[in-house]
Amino acid sequence: MSEYTIRRYRQSLILGLIGVVKHLFPNEQLKIAHSILDGIYCELENSLLSSREVQKIEDHLRDWVLADQAISYETRKDHLYHCQIDNHEINTIYPPLERSGSLKFFKLIHFTPGFILLFPNANQPEMLAPFVPPEKLSSTFSETQRWLENLHLSKVQDVNAIITAKSSQELIYLAEALHEKKISSIADRIFDHRSNVRVILISGPSSSGKTTFAQRLSTQLRVNGLRPVALSLDNYFLAREDTPRDSFGQYDFESLGALDLPLLAAHLSALIKGAEIETPVFDFVNGRRSPTGICMNLCSDEILIVEGIHALNPCLVPSLGRNQMFKIYVSALAQLNIDDYNRVPTTDVRLIRRLVRDDKFRGIKPEQTLAQWESVRRGENNNIFPYQEEADVMFNSSLLYELNALRPYAEHLLASITPECPHYKTAVHLLTLLSFFNPLDISAVPFNSILREFSGGCACDV
Helix, strand or coil, X not given: CCHHHHHHHHHHHHHHHHHHHHHHCCCCCEEEEEEECCEEEEEECCCCCCHHHHHHHHHHHHHHHHCCCECEEEECCCXXXXXXXXXXXXXXXXXXXXXXXXXXXXXXXXXXXXXXXXCCECCECCCCCCCCCCHHHHHHHHHHHHHHHHCCCCEHHHHHXXXXXXXXXXXXXXXXXXXXXXXXXXXXXXXXXXXXXXXXXXXXXXXXXXXXXXXXXXHHHHHCCCEEEEEEHHHHECCHHHCCECCCCCECCCCHHHECHHHHHHHHHHHHCCCCEEECCEECCCCEECCCCEEECCCCCEEEEEECCCCCCCCCCCCCCHHHEEEEEEECCCCCECCCCCECCHHHHHXXXXXXXXXXXXXXXXXXXXXXXXXXXXXXXXXXXXXXXXXXXXXXXXCCCHHHHHHHHHHHHHCCCCCCCCCHHHHHHHHHHHCCCCCCCHHHCCCCCCCHHHHCCCHHHC
């Protein structure tokens, strides 16, 4: 099932859910708050839902699916799809499927004060992944939501109004100040545990801004008197011929088995004990390690920073004591919604970031980025998302104004995608999403902003 088809599947279930809630709770307003795990978190505007009420919603939604109802929609000039469900008119940013009968795989899970509508995992579209309560992820979303409510911001139109009023500089300062405050608090927390913590492990999905986050965290750690030292997991790749292959027979570089785990564990253990090691240097052109490595050791006031997709996986370094590690999950958890039913998908925000970065820094055309995205997402579902609750702290790298600032760059790239391209529908959807954001001059964005990792002009470019 393609990414685009998955989106249509999920949009169709959401439409059915809206219709069911309108029928069962005619005096309430359903709010689709944000993505969470392989699903979305929803709640009613004025009521707490009991587990019995959530089960009742699920039962009615299953009845709607079994009835194989037609889902009619038409494309409107305002870039939305105008849908009708049980005589209710609803606008969506994704087109639904034509009928409800194929929407067999879903589950509603009571999650106070609302519920989670759980979709099939993109890698296994005909089954639901085991549900692990996302307490830390939910807390991170709630923290961002409280901040937005304090600023009286909840919808894209609220940010657009600030830009129209020519107060965007204040908006940028507020968003960046929140990031700096959060990064500083994480550094303080690490400092408070400095007697035990020797390794900081940072992970997150593609285009989350992990590199800039690690740099800014390192600065705050230095302010606290700690000296961060980076260790790259990329240098611990096995030789290419020893790399495991995926189900398509291709080298699976995103597999945990692609790393020399025994060597990594031995090196980390030696560094923590104060011994000197020779870290490998991996030659990506030749697909093997260089003949000589780099000697390094860890002094008493130094702390190791390890960044990579497997950094939160408990199997990465099982021999290391948990109290010696501090794990951080970084992701762009977009919180602004277009309206109560149409959220800004976090995945789309990251894809737009990646499109701009790939073009600016990697010479990768938008067609290639879109073609690679499905594989990237598959790797995230296998290697990153299952371990996000392992984190000691989560950092939301999204910025209120980022799609406004990225719109001029991304629109230009997406407009080059022709109808003959197999990813044309995805490009059209992203253009539709961007059309809701008023353009913002990016020149006012600070050079150390996470956004600069994608747009250019970051601290590392100076």
